[in-house]
Amino acid sequence: MKNITVLGAGVMGHGAAQLFAQAGKNVRIRARRESSLEEAKERMTNSLKIMVEKNMLTQSDMEQALDRITYTTDLHEAIQDADFIFESIPEVLEKKLDTYEIIESTVSDKTIISSNTSTFPLKELTQKAKNPERFIITHFFNPPQLVPIVEIVKVENTKDNVVQSTYDLMKEIGKSPVVLKKEITGFIVNRVQVAMLREAFHLMEMGVATAEDIDIAMKGSLGFKWAFCGPMESQDLAGLQTTKAMVGNILQDLSNTREVPSFLTEMVENDQLGIRTNEGFYKYDDNGEKAIHTRDDHFLDLLKLLQQKAENNKDKVSSTK
Numbered sequence: 001m002k003n004i005t006v007l008g009a010g011v012m013g014h015g016a017a018q019l020f021a022q023a024g025k026n027v028r029i030r031a032r033r034e035s036s037l038e039e040a041k042e043r044m045t046n047s048l049k050i051m052v053e054k055n056m057l058t059q060s061d062m063e064q065a066l067d068r069i070t071y072t073t074d075l076h077e078a079i080q081d082a083d084f085i086f087e088s089i090p091e092v093l094e095k096k097l098d099t100y101e102i103i104e105s106t107v108s109d110k111t112i113i114s115s116n117t118s119t120f121p122l123k124e125l126t127q128k129a130k131n132p133e134r135f136i137i138t139h140f141f142n143p144p145q146l147v148p149i150v151e152i153v154k155v156e157n158t159k160d161n162v163v164q165s166t167y168d169l170m171k172e173i174g175k176s177p178v179v180l181k182k183e184i185t186g187f188i189v190n191r192v193q194v195a196m197l198r199e200a201f202h203l204m205e206m207g208v209a210t211a212e213d214i215d216i217a218m219k220g221s222l223g224f225k226w227a228f229c230g231p232m233e234s235q236d237l238a239g240l241q242t243t244k245a246m247v248g249n250i251l252q253d254l255s256n257t258r259e260v261p262s263f264l265t266e267m268v269e270n271d272q273l274g275i276r277t278n279e280g281f282y283k284y285d286d287n288g289e290k291a292i293h294t295r296d297d298h299f300l301d302l303l304k305l306l307q308q309k310a311e312n313n314k315d316k317v318s319s320t321k
């Protein structure tokens, strides 16, 4: 697949477009406003510049990647000749359905249509589709150009070659795709994340720990381990008899609420939205610019380390053959 179209140039769209371009694809990115496209171009350029500074790319890699991206506000122009469309417009069902209708009436039957939706089941996204079997979900994580995982979600009638081509494309752009065996709300990562957040919020509400202490505890424990040793693997290393005792002793005491905690609702009502309003669990004075910069700097270092380890393991496999 050579021609990739990214619809939406926001938080997720620009990062995905950058990745496709870095992997040598011809990328068209479409937003409704010129200003969104200009902003996306600036964000991609800045992100690539940092990768050059960290010796993850050469200056020429960066220039070639930027040259492979074309920008348009015209939807028809954006999607014509596309082999793969990555839809990353806002999470509003009607907007997505209207967009798919135009896509399906314009592109060839072979074009794969993927959505970056975080919440809509594929059945809902394809409710008006003429050819639902070529739709698929490719769920990236923010910032998409740095976080390795992509969850791929299919349903019974998704064509096997659509799943395989999507999987191969995600590998080609350097991602670690996981194909869910069946569709479920929240997919894998957000289900585990919400289960964990429920307990973190519960600990705060009970006065066991502050938000900052919870962050310190998690960064220095599970956060430290999980980039290299996932939760299941960690149990094997600890011993499953210990896991059984820990789960058995603690599970009964955990929160099992099905309600959003009232403190969170109050924070949102009081415009404490995080970096957007300079106040969330922490205070900011620059709409989180420093926090985002520090986060991306650390994520790039981690990504570099992960890539080096993957490269070393590749060598090991081939040298034992």
Ligand SMILES: NC(=O)c1ccc[n+]([C@@H]2O[C@H](COP(=O)([O-])OP(=O)(O)OC[C@H]3O[C@@H](n4cnc5c(N)ncnc54)[C@H](O)[C@@H]3O)[C@@H](O)[C@H]2O)c1
Pocket (backbone or CB within 6 Å): 007, 008, 009, 010, 011, 012, 013, 031, 032, 033, 036, 087, 088, 089, 090, 091, 095, 099, 116, 117, 118, 119, 139, 140, 141, 142
């Ligand atoms: N932000 C995240 O952390 C995150 C993570 C994973 C998945 N997602 C999903 O990715 C998708 C995009 O999210 P985002 O955070 O990048 O949103 P965003 O608001 O940052 O960007 C959306 C883009 O779509 C454009 N747009 C708005 N209305 C449109 C329309 N009717 N037609 C075409 N384009 C339109 C906007 O101009 C903007 O460029 C959503 O489905 C979201 O659920 C977001």
